[in-house]
Amino acid sequence: MTCSFTRRAFFIGGASLSIGMLVSPDSLAAAKTVAATKIQRLVSPCGVEAWFVRDATVPFIAMEFAFDGGATQDPADKAGVGYMVADLLDEGSGDLDSNSFHERLDRRAIEMSFGSTRDQFRGALRTLEENADEAFDLLRMALTLPRFDAEDVERIRASLLANLRNDSNNPSSLANRKFLEVAFNDHPYARPAGGTLESVPKIGVTDLKGYVRRVLAKDTLKIAVVGDIQPDVLCGLLDKAFGGLPAKADSVPIRDVVAAKPPQRVFIPLDVAQTAVTFGGPGVRRSKPDFMAANIVNQILGGDGLSSRLFREVREKRGLAYSVRQQLVWMNHSAVFVGNSGTRANRAGETLEEIEKQVRHIADEGPTRQELDDAKSYLKGSKMLALNSSSKLARTLLQHQLDKLPIDYIENYNAIVDAVTLEDARRIAQQLWGQGLLTVIVGRPPPVAAESAPVPSGTAPPSHAEQLGATPSPALPKTPN
Secondary structure: OOOEEEEEEOOOOOOOOOOOOOOOHHHHHHHHHHHOOEEEEEEOOOOOEEEEEEOOOOOEEEEEEEEEOHHHHOOOOOOOHHHHHHHHOOOOEOOEOHHHHHHHHHHOOOEEEEEEOOOEEEEEEEEEHHHHHHHHHHHHHHHHOEOOOHHHHHHHHHHHHHHHHHHOOOHHHHHHHHHHHHHHOOOHHHOOOOOOOOOHHHOOHHHHHHHHHHHOOHHHOEEEEEEOOOHHHHHHHHHHHHOOOOOOOOOOOOOOOOOOOOOEEEEEEOOOOEEEEEEEEEOOOOOOOOHHHHHHHHHHHHOOOOOOHHHHHHHHHOOOEEEEEEEEEEOOOOEEEEEEEEEEHHHHHHHHHHHHHHHHHHHHHOOOHHHHHHHHHHHHHHHHHOOOOHHHHHHHHHHHHHOOOOOOHHHHHHHHHHOOOHHHHHHHHHHHHOOOOEEEEEEOOHHHOOOOOOOOOOOOOOOOOOOOOOOOOOOOOOOOO
16 A cells, blocks of 8 residues: 545635734745745555655654543543653654663654643654654654653652642632632543642553553544655655554543533632633634634633733723733634633732723724724734744644644635624623633732832733643644634
């Protein structure tokens, strides 16, 4: 059997960039070059499928891949199994212990990494074309022959527990975790993907091996590759790395769930100078026709950049918060919108009051025409920048597969964005925010809130906290696309 493939040309045309988006000429040139290439759907002799873009600019290969499963496949009383597996797969396999395995990677400048999110177990591989054969063979060993040596397991366990102890005094971590508990109750999405101080000590090698056996299988595998390699050669490498995996996963079925209905508010006392606020509510599933309208109004209310309503009203005009941002988070079985803010303890009430005011305002009146046009421009420009390197393009193409989008989605993206009307935006704003917010506040009780340093002005907010439920992974956190 030979490698089969189909081609789909795509080109992003007319994507304009909003004011304030910083874009270098080199980035734009790279994006246009990548955007003019072709996506090929490859199927190897062993039936391994991948989306592939040939890019001969440099002799480099970037691959992203994912299996369905992630943290939802952790046993109920052992949250963190997938997280530990992700940290241990490159810590030795076959006849190579941890040091020997990493020496092989380092010798050829091969980058290999793994991560666990709510719904997927993900991986990434980066290599020069001349070292591809060895790189894919090492990946095969990591996926099919992990050692889980006791010394490595205990070292990773100790590191995870140290991080969890730090998180127990981190107001943002506590707020995010409690938000998931309130939103999802007894669903697996309520469990922390990285485990807990109670669950991680109970995880054994049997649990780790069982997770690999149940989750890492070909029937749920999605792959995206960008690089300087011939399709038939790549098919052989895909079979080398993934061909020996089980044909079918043995996953526990996960039910669909709708996040808890707002309004609800939870306060967790913690004696820290900065109060953390996490707010949100039920979102829009990625598969729904209204997703793009939700994406656009989210950008208007609290999305990326410095022009959102929340950033302008909460931070710029009133100096209430160090940061404020909101995003859409979609999963295989649910969706939420989630916002985060950090503020002085004695101004937390005022900050939350202004956030709620802005949410009510956009729910009642919707966005303006100018806001709609600006948000569309921003999203089309940012999409182009998501394609300006091999690694970014591979991550984007993988996410499109996970979201069950068609292979020509990039080609049609601008038209999908432009098709959202002002009426659509106003309707979905009412649907998202008309009921209010689920809110979690972590910090000092208002009567004892101490004065803290003033909020700096005129600077961009710090990076947003890690996506709820995600663990450090080779793939970027989901961003609306």
